[in-house]
Amino acid sequence: MIVRADTVAATGEHSGRSLEAKLRAAQRRRKLKAVALVAPLFLFIIVVFVFPILSILYHSVDDPKLPLILPRTAEVVAQWDGGALPDEAAYEALVNDLRDAYEAKTAAVIGMRLNYEISGFRSMVMRTARRAKRIEEPPYQASLIGLDERWGEIEYWRAIKASSGPFTTRNLLAAVDLERRWDGSVGRAPPERTIYITYLTRTFWISLWVLVYCIAIGYPMAYLIATTTSQRLSRILLVLVLIPFWTSLLVRTAAWVVLLRSEGIINDFLVNVGMISEPLSLIFNRIGVYIAMVHILLPFLVLPLYAVMRNIPDSHMRAAGSLGARPVSAFLSVYLPQTLPGLAAGSLLVLILALGFYITPALVGGASDQMLGYLIAEFATRSGNWGMSSAVGVLLLLGVAVLYPVYRALLGRGAIRLV
């Protein structure tokens, strides 16, 4: 008793539009609703986060100051080949530009910029700018050199040319202790500037050791919390890990500052108990940095590790035992491999966080314990050197980015799971 197709009354739809088109229209409406919900946040993140991060890349190579403040000079110097001292036209341009700059009060800015090229350039520029309006007619070259004989030295003109922008590789090269020479070759920067690789290696070194300590202490802790038979104890221990996790980084660092000082609680206790006669130096050095950083980052390792360990059934180790494996080898071949995803996730988290640390080493470390983040902050907020802070920022970003493929390679694709 099948109702036959020819009894159907034609209503509404006529089969003119294809099935796919109708389907797509319905799907499009649903997608639009979902997009409308996600769009506000998406746009917000793009504007307030993604765009600024990308702008760091831009600022690492951006060099707008000279063409802006000394436009005529920039133009003339662009034609100059740098082989011998430039001619009168350049000096004329420079005098005019410096006079304008002095009036516009931008001379200090360009002085600062040029100082990055050659030390002492800033005071030279300031002095010349102040007197520039007195030089009203040729010979400009002689007058300038009369003001300061360094204007007759070719390095200074080459420095000007190197700063004419609009883009420069200066910052990026400097961030890895290199500089571009006059002949175009790239070589090691002068010793007073080759601090960056040191900072980079130090940052990685400290981060890796922090990770090692975190694993050494954290793995057993996670294991204990995950395998404790008493549910209550497990919860309590977990809360004990969560408390420091929820306490702000600054508060914890502050606590360590209070504890580790030479007149601090720890030293006081040790002296009173008679274990030592002189207070230990626990702060403003590497030890303090390690102690504080491990303290802050330990929960980041324990929590993901615990989450994975929790799901490993007890029966696995028992099965291994019943099959003849001794505890150590059972652990190594059955338990440990299954904890690797959690270990990998926690380690990645700890490393990424550690590499970016700067507050804690700034508060509990000494001069030789500062990390890349410190340089970034100093350049940006203290010396206003956006170019260098961006370049070091790029360096840090690359350092962090390199972690992902390394992890993938070491632990295989499935090892990294976010959250």
Place this chain on the structure above:
Amino acid sequence: MSSTDVIVRFNAVEKTYDGRVNVVERLNLDIYQGEFLTILGPSGSGKTTTLMMLAGFEEPTSGDIQMSGQSLRNVPPFRRNMGVVFQNYALFPHKTVFQNVAFPLVQRKISKPAIAEQVGEALRMVELQGYGDRRPNQLSGGQQQRVALARALVFEPNLLLMDEPLGALDKKLREQMQIEIKHLHEALGTTVVYVTHDQAEALTMSDRVAVMDEGCIQQTGTPQEIYERPGSSFVANFIGENNNLDGTVERIDGDDCEVRLVSGDIVVARRVGVSQVGDRTTVSVRPEQLEINPNGEAHPNRFQGEVVEVIYFGDHNSLRLAVAGRDDIIAKVSAIDSGDKISPGDSVEVGWALHHCRALDPL
């Protein structure tokens, strides 16, 4: 089945998810006021999709669904006034049983005293009076099922839609609920559209059954019609047990025909799925229609066969026979009738009537 008013009509309804494969194909179906209609089919047959389109949770890609003459296109689910019972009950976990059942009445802005009365009545109807203050996670599966029913019926909907509601229950509970649902239907007279893959359920509960396969309705009819007069091999095999005999049509005689089986034997059957001489066919005959060692009856279909296997079912025996060129023919013999015990290896005569035998589309 009471009146013959059509309450829901599916008009050439089609549904596709990817634009290429049709989950539901040109579906035409009339649902009558007050009837208990079951849409029966295997998984993937499109039966749940059909129900979802009726409820308004899916949109037909083409075609139209009408209720009482009005098209349901662009009518959102919350205006269709249909009660839906989901497979996993979908009880609101953060509300009590009372609040769950009261929910549709709250949406319709019914007064508090009236709500209390109607909810009380609904809970009494499903025998859960006094459970109002409990939460869903404090109830057993069967109780949750009944709350879902009460909630779907409390606002006296035009239609009650049920999507495999008894799937998660154990056998005894399921059979009990089947009876209760049937009683509710008889008491309230609500039109019920019931979706299931369980053909026994369909046969026992329904006024009519629509059998679906691969997006198409294969046959619609009363349980008797579906079972005793299947229109296709799919229906014959999906419902109940069935014997298949392959062959070719040799002679046509009005509504009957002669089929030469692969084994060479001739079988006479009702002509259902074939039209001319030479057509291939699969002949269907139900196990209980086969008579073993019939005496007296002169069946036009009579063959000699051998018992391969005997399976004991308590109230009947199921015999597997080697006959007419096949060794998988099943016959049912009631316990009372097996006066002489039949054992494997026995040679028996198998016979059946013409009107019990149908020549259907070839498998």
Place this chain on the structure above:
Amino acid sequence: MTVQANATRSQRVWYMTLRGICALGFVFLLAPIVVIIPISFNEGSFLNYPLSGLSWRWYEAVLEPFPWMFALKNSLIVAVATTVIATTLGTLAAYGLSRADFPAKAIVFGILISPLAVPVVITALGIYFFFARVGLVHTHIGLILAHVALAVPFVVITVSATLQGFDWNLVRAAESLGASPLGTFRQITLPLILPGVLTGAIFAFVTSLDEIVVALFIAGPAQFTLPRQLFAGLRDLLEPSIVAIATILIVVSITLLAVVELLQSRRERIQGQARP
């Protein structure tokens, strides 16, 4: 981890060492936090034991309008604004992502939580450059916007996780029973995802309250938050009021942690066994 009766001697030694390391680990984690709390009640101004007496004087010092109450006011303004904005944007986005399937879904999700993958100092640098150009440095609004960017990934993650376990049939059931889409969201969806939303909100609040790096870059003296002020205090003069502030912040953290734990267990109870 209990030692069985048939454990060998080396196994016992192993267990003891393990237990020892764990004990040390827990002491290490908690000692600094616990030890400085009593010091905040010290009568004298030495940040040391033994306490010369108990007094509230450092807390009274904290109650002075400058610098601490002012910093507290800033912290609260910024944290509350951040929480409201981040929770709203994040919840809507998580809801939108869970409802539809578009191919770029995973990429969009990744972008929404990308602030978590980048060291804060980099984020702070970029935001500093951008805000300097548009005049948002040394403003409350700037700080709020920056904090929202840092906090919103937590909201997105918690609400998304909650929605993953959400039974969408409940929405269909509600609609079949006559509730409009908005009514359904209000009566069914929102109450059920509320614990997740609140947890996300608390994460957002704590993130903003504790945030120091971005504040170091873009907050001027008029916007100094508690952490910013605390940092200045740690750098310059180490005073016991520092310890009082630290104690207050510790108490706040623990309270919020307790609230989150409560929300989690409430959610587990409700969604517990409501399914067959």
